[in-house]
Amino acid sequence: MFRKKNTAGVNSDEIRAILDEKKTKMKLSLKACAHCSFCAESCFLFMGHNKDPKYMPSYKFLNSVGVLYKKKGNVDKLELGEMRDLVWERCVLCTRCYCPIGIDIPDMLALGRRICRSQGVYPQYDKE
Amino acid sequence: MALSHIFSWTFMYDFIRGPMVWISFIIFFCGVVFQVRRFMFLLKEQPVKKLEPGPGKFISRQTASHFAMDRGKTRWFKKGWFKKGPDKKDPDKKDWIVWFTVSIAGVKPFMTMVTTIFHVLLIGVPVFVLGHNILLDNAFGISMVSLPENVSDLLTGVVIVCILIFFFRRLFLDRVKIITGYEDYVFLSLAAAPFVTGYLAYHQVFSNYKLLISLHILSGELMLMAIPFTKFIHMIYMIIVRFNVAGEYSFGNARKSW
Numbered sequence: 001m002f003r004k005k006n007t008a009g010v011n012s013d014e015i016r017a018i019l020d021e022k023k024t025k026m027k028l029s030l031k032a033c034a035h036c037s038f039c040a041e042s043c044f045l046f047m048g049h050n051k052d053p054k055y056m057p058s059y060k061f062l063n064s065v066g067v068l069y070k071k072k073g074n075v076d077k078l079e080l081g082e083m084r085d086l087v088w089e090r091c092v093l094c095t096r097c098y099c100p101i102g103i104d105i106p107d108m109l110a111l112g113r114r115i116c117r118s119q120g121v122y123p124q125y126d127k128e
Numbered sequence: 129m130a131l132s133h134i135f136s137w138t139f140m141y142d143f144i145r146g147p148m149v150w151i152s153f154i155i156f157f158c159g160v161v162f163q164v165r166r167f168m169f170l171l172k173e174q175p176v177k178k179l180e181p182g183p184g185k186f187i188s189r190q191t192a193s194h195f196a197m198d199r200g201k202t203r204w205f206k207k208g209w210f211k212k213g214p215d216k217k218d219p220d221k222k223d224w225i226v227w228f229t230v231s232i233a234g235v236k237p238f239m240t241m242v243t244t245i246f247h248v249l250l251i252g253v254p255v256f257v258l259g260h261n262i263l264l265d266n267a268f269g270i271s272m273v274s275l276p277e278n279v280s281d282l283l284t285g286v287v288i289v290c291i292l293i294f295f296f297r298r299l300f301l302d303r304v305k306i307i308t309g310y311e312d313y314v315f316l317s318l319a320a321a322p323f324v325t326g327y328l329a330y331h332q333v334f335s336n337y338k339l340l341i342s343l344h345i346l347s348g349e350l351m352l353m354a355i356p357f358t359k360f361i362h363m364i365y366m367i368i369v370r371f372n373v374a375g376e377y378s379f380g381n382a383r384k385s386w
Contacts (some may be wrong), residue, residue, distance in 0.1 A: 023169055028163075034359045035307045041235055053303040062307055100232075101362045102167075104368030 010080065010119050015073035016114050018066075026111070029103040030066055033058060039105065042098040045090060057097035057105045060086050064112035080121040088123045089114040142343050143339065152349035159356025160364055167365060171372055171384040246290035247363075250319070253283050254348070259330070277330075284327050291320045315358060321347035 020094060023099075029114045040046050040056040046055040048123065053059060089107050096105040117121055188209060228251045235241040257280045261271035275283070285310035294316055334340055354360055372384045 020365065024166065028170070031357070032359055032361055032365055034362050035304070035309070035312050037301075037303045038232065038236075038306060040303055041232075051303070055304060056307070100369070101365045102373055114325050117157040 012073040039099050061108045065108045084121050153353040156352040157162050249287045287323050
């Protein structure tokens, strides 16, 4: 809570510009999400990881794009690093996730990936 | 009009029972229309292509899971199923059982039952309760069929129990707790408030009936106004998505996608 933000290397204006491109859809999705967790069983990564709640599509969506929206893009590298794990390690964008309310979760996670990549935060498989 | 009069109890009581009802319904209807239009604007019709073996033909991503197993044939429970061709078989009991088992009702039967009962009664009880119908009759001369008072009393209790189950889920189930924020508790309380206050007012649990009934009316109005602008909009979106967005669980000729 009291960690000092180190926003060096993070361009918040660029993040906001990318978020603005899908502003309507993102705001609608974040507002309509009922936090019901009914999307969970549709994700095979959730089912394959012993139903770990951190693999739920809604969790991934709310803790990546949701955080970026709430903080208006004012995030630091550490937060982007956490988002990187969410949107790359815990999702393969197979688009199987089903939301009963109609939220396009894969598109939102792809947006999260785009934002992370724009700030130079992405998995470097050859180095990791 | 003096401020002391505006903030007087009589004025507030008359305002909540009168103009505020109209304001809340207008905001509800206009808000829902606005949100539905915004949602439909974001959806676009996608071309449906058949899945064919071999090179050169693709199936659109959105309809792949919708049609993949059927290879382009019409599902027996979808529109046009009754047109039997030489390769169509009659649906039998096993198809229904499999369909049910893999649906959310088969995977989570208890929660499906609770949410279904809750949502049916959430709309059904306010529409068919005697008190509301008497008010409608006095105001417009029309009313719906009314439930006996002991039945609506029991059903209100059922709704409150369902809401308690949802609260329990939010507090104790990891998969729900991890995505729960303060707004979830606020909206659940907002959904519960009309039923709790209505129950207390009807049974005259507290001596100040006027206060309780005002809270009942106010909480109902707040809930109505909140529907288009909060997650309550899922009451409309759920239906639109099922009939429009192509996917594994869509109905009819759902072909749209984002």
